[in-house]
Amino acid sequence: MEYTVKQIADLVGAKVIGDEQILISGINSLDEASPEEISFFADRRYAESLKKTKASAILVSAATDLYKGTQVLVTNPALAYARIAALFSSPAPTHSGISQRAAIHKSAVIGKGVSIFPLVYVGEKVVIGDNVILFPGVFVGDRVRIGNHTVIYPNVTIMQDCLIGNEVIIHAGSVIGSDGFGFVRDEGVNVKIPQIGMVQIDDRVEIGANNCIDRAALGKTWIKSGVKTDNLVQIAHNVVIGEDTVIVAQTGIAGSAAVGRQVVIGGQVGISDHVKIADRVMIGSRSGVPKSLSAGEVVSGTPAMPHRLWLKTRGLITRLPDLVEKLRSLEKKVEELEKRPK
């Protein structure tokens, strides 16, 4: 597909400086763009790339002398880029209709415009909304309900009784509704606590690849609307994640933890069980969070501490040998001083 610069500018409500009729066939970084492509300048550090780019048009927040081609002025170039990239993304690989090679229980209720690829399994009394896409290898357990416009990528497992909302995306290999990890020790042996709750995933949630979101022991594990998780994230039983919270890869959240809205959690973070993370908290990557955090706190490190304090301690850890040396030297000096006659 090709679009004129004018068409693109209209999409994001932008003003154009230069030739509006240039045809654009793609979007790319300043360094990689060819003359048929549009690019974007959202970060001062790329000024050199801007000077050299071959792109015929760029998205900028203010007119610039560094570039001679057509400039599309937008308030937020990153946001405009996100919207325009959608024009040029490869078409979602849909399967027309419901494959005869899927295994679908006769009691399942399936909406309009649904694509079910070959090799999908849909269990008893499942309800699937309109325009849903289920890729090959997807397992939908008994009594699961899926809303409208939701896309489930290959080899995803959704166990029985889970609820999946509208416009949800679940990437390949993720497991929703596996048993929570609950055992009682009885004379050295671990007796399983049946996990009789479920997982509820609300609208516009996006779950990365190879995530694990466990079903609740009782009640529900709850991922609220607009949450986005990266890959290999672990969410234990009875966890609640608030609206529009973002969780980066390989983070684990232990049982019954409650995370607020618009929280940002970096990669490889661990959050202990029953901890409460209030709204808009930011947690740096690789932090260990043993205790609850108040609204708006910005923390890093293990144990999690104010981010500024952590920036200091982080450096000091590498200076520990030096500090020990200084301490030893002081001890000797004090010993000498103590020997002086009073």
Next chain:
Amino acid sequence: MEYTVKQIADLVGAKVIGDEQILISGINSLDEASPEEISFFADRRYAESLKKTKASAILVSAATDLYKGTQVLVTNPALAYARIAALFSSPAPTHSGISQRAAIHKSAVIGKGVSIFPLVYVGEKVVIGDNVILFPGVFVGDRVRIGNHTVIYPNVTIMQDCLIGNEVIIHAGSVIGSDGFGFVRDEGVNVKIPQIGMVQIDDRVEIGANNCIDRAALGKTWIKSGVKTDNLVQIAHNVVIGEDTVIVAQTGIAGSAAVGRQVVIGGQVGISDHVKIADRVMIGSRSGVPKSLSAGEVVSGTPAMPHRLWLKTRGLITRLPDLVEKLRSLEKKVEELEKRPK
């Protein structure tokens, strides 16, 4: 299903104070329980919830004045809860018999009462015991043997020659018997060491979702009876895990490590290769364990240290800037003192 309180009490060998004939249709937490449900009081911190609960009956270890309904007296309320929850869990989603839409090699030997869902693959000379359930997307490689009453959830991969015991549960997406990570450097290039061993999983093991348990280079990787792993756990080639050990999510155990019986390993722990962890060790979450540990040790931190020491060091890390400040101030004072005439 509904049960009288008497039926429930008899199941766990409990004494009842109050009306034994009340009908119970579920089990729930104190806060969430409705009048048709039973709940449990196993932790003093929930005394307020106990006063307000709507549950018609509760499991307690000793009669309490805080609650007016029927009390079921049990030695271990958590254990009784586990047993009673099994009454109310949703029925295991079984497929009646062996699906025509599974791909099963003609040389496979399959026991009685087995459920094989559509979209399962069973390889050459596989032996499957009685009452096994294989969910859609399960791959069972050549010559694998699976015991009785074992449940393999969707999209699990079991590579060739592995042995799976009786009453084993493997949650969705886990990979058993992938190649161990072994290479020899030869002039900068990594030459693969063929991994010709296998994985043996003994009776009553439960493996979480999206685990990876690698086959041995030679011999076997061995998960002994009663072991329970949470999600996203990595177990490398030739590791041995002792009976009834518990491993929480996202932990990794490197090659040839040997873990004893009844060990408890928290989440996001790393255990180095060839390390020996003796029986009943407890390892706190996020610990890094570079060295062997003796029976009964309780450790935390990186590097793993006695848990009590770690509780101290953990706090001191955040005080490092303060300590450096104090050290500097002392240095100045000592310098001044040294200037004094002897």
Next chain:
Amino acid sequence: MEYTVKQIADLVGAKVIGDEQILISGINSLDEASPEEISFFADRRYAESLKKTKASAILVSAATDLYKGTQVLVTNPALAYARIAALFSSPAPTHSGISQRAAIHKSAVIGKGVSIFPLVYVGEKVVIGDNVILFPGVFVGDRVRIGNHTVIYPNVTIMQDCLIGNEVIIHAGSVIGSDGFGFVRDEGVNVKIPQIGMVQIDDRVEIGANNCIDRAALGKTWIKSGVKTDNLVQIAHNVVIGEDTVIVAQTGIAGSAAVGRQVVIGGQVGISDHVKIADRVMIGSRSGVPKSLSAGEVVSGTPAMPHRLWLKTRGLITRLPDLVEKLRSLEKKVEELEKRPK
């Protein structure tokens, strides 16, 4: 299969001391080997095992008095072991030809000698080279190209437009080409940045089980030839990994990081976004790498520091309470000294 010691020695270009005609049916560790097996002695620490082994022949780098059987002299016993183990590994479980129970789009182009198992999905305009093996549950998205002699294990997902080279191995459950994690905040809501790039995996790469390698936002995520990854590794969008680099389990590499050639990255490491790791760097397990590293650096710890420094600081962390005690004691002594008359 059985081989004479001579046949085995010829394979690795070795000289034999002792009986060359002994028949060997397997390779095993010194402790586990039976008389029909060959073993290897590559590490002095196993001298006791060498004395007791039942193996009829061993690989050694120099003739030894500790062993009475046939000795096969090789420059690099570990490398010779890797080559010989390949003789005794169980045959790759191939499916003869292309299963009627796979779902293959009619526009796909498939080479000679290809095995496609049942329950595989191959999308539109896919191109598959010669002698490729696709196991059950594999998903190959539209327009994916796969080279010759590549093996894709069960339940692997390869999303649209990705390129997979020759002699590549991808272990079970891995996801190649899922969307990179890119969002722009717009009034508290996360707007998805379409990920319109792809993943390119070059020749002789081996990817472990349950890995996630995200497609690029623009351009490509690039795994260069000879790279080996262990299990549960996360590689984010636009990352580049150089030739023959090795990445151990549960490591995560954030967006746009660039890793050089012949780098060794331990397990559970985190590498921050946009960081550059030069050639032949070695990163110890569990390190956190927030900054770029120069060629040949050897680092460990969080934050990553020279390995030798980390060996010191690691021990000092456990001594922090002791250091604080010493500091306090010094403070008191200095206070006393200051009280002395000048």
